[in-house]
Each structure stands twice: as C-alpha cells, then as structure tokens.
Amino acid sequence: MRFLSRRLVMPSDLNYGLSLFGGRALQWIDEEAAIYAICQLETNYLVTKHIGEISFEAPAMQGDVVEFGLETTKVGRTSITVSCLVRNKITKKTICQADDIVFVQIDPETGQPAPHGKTLEELEQQTKNEIKTLNL
Numbered sequence: 681m682r683f684l685s686r687r688l689v690m691p692s693d694l695n696y697g698l699s700l701f702g703g704r705a706l707q708w709i710d711e712e713a714a715i716y717a718i719c720q721l722e723t724n725y726l727v728t729k730h731i732g733e734i735s736f737e738a739p740a741m742q743g744d745v746v747e748f749g750l751e752t753t754k755v756g757r758t759s760i761t762v763s764c765l766v767r768n769k770i771t772k773k774t775i776c777q778a779d780d781i782v783f784v785q786i787d788p789e790t791g792q793p794a795p796h797g798k799t800l801e802e803l804e805q806q807t808k809n810e811i812k813t814l815n816l
Contacts, residue, residue, distance in 0.1 A: 681749040682807070685712050686769060689744045699739035700746070700775070706734065708748070709764050709778045716750040717760050717783040720803050721796045725788050729759065732780025738773045745769040755800040758793040759784045 687708060695701040710728055718724050740746050747769045754761035761782050766775045787794040 681751045681763070681765060683747045683749045683767075684716065686745055686747045689740050689742055689746060691742055694742055697739075699741055700744075702736060702776075705736075705740075705766060705776055706731075706778075708746075709734075709766065709776075709781070712748040713750060713762050713764050713778070713781045714783065716762055720752060720762075720806070721760055721785060721798055723785060723796065725786050725794070726760075726783040727786055728781070729784045730780065730782040731778060734776060734778045736776045738768070738775050740766075740768060740775045746775055752800065752803050753780075755798060755803060757795050760796070760798075760803075 689700050693700055693704045710731065714726060714728065717726055745768070746766055749765040749767065751763050752760060753763050759782055761780060764778045764781060766777070767773060768775060785794050785796045786792060
C-alpha cells in the first residue's frame, strides 16, 4: 500500500465530539480513491459505483495529520477496485479502512460503461516504474 496524500484535520472537519466527522472522512476517501483510480487508468471519465465496508477504528482530532494509503485490489473490463487505509501520520494508528471501492470508466458521450484496456499486472508494473523515477 502506498501512502500518497495527507490532510490536516481542521475545525470545520470536526463533529460534535470534536473528532473528525465520519462524513468528512468518507468524502476524503472517495476523492482520494478517485484520484488514485484516475491516475491508474489514465482517464478522468470514472464514476464511483460502490464503496464496501468501512471500519472506523480510532478518532482523528483537530490538528492531526492523516494520510491515505491506496492500492489496487482488482481490475475488471470497465472497472477498478481499490482499498483505502486512513491513518494518523505521526502515531500510525488506523483511523479507518475502506475496502472494495469500485470505480467504472464511462464513455463521455453516452455515460455508459466503457472498457479501459488495463490489467492488474500492467498497473502493478506501471506502479513499479513510477516508484523507480521518484526523487527520494
């Protein structure tokens, strides 16, 4: 799993208990997973079809930095399935886990599902190649 993005928990992100509002976490997960899928499939013509079980394990508080770990778990003819782990950047405690997030590529003119032509093996190789070119 690659941790690709971070967010700072701000006062506007809090619930009545002064921890990260679950709805805001879900919004962030959908956005981060969509960006990841767009980069994997190299198209922005994707829609969220399904988000499976979401498990909240620990709170995030104002001022916490949270990071999003993403990985591709399955590739279909028109779809890509990813998993997202949200954790506290400093403590590494898991805040929540969202498995089985499915995006479907659509035809921009018809809005119907469209084949993307990628395989899981190709995407894994693409990721390895990207990692090699990073300036670490």
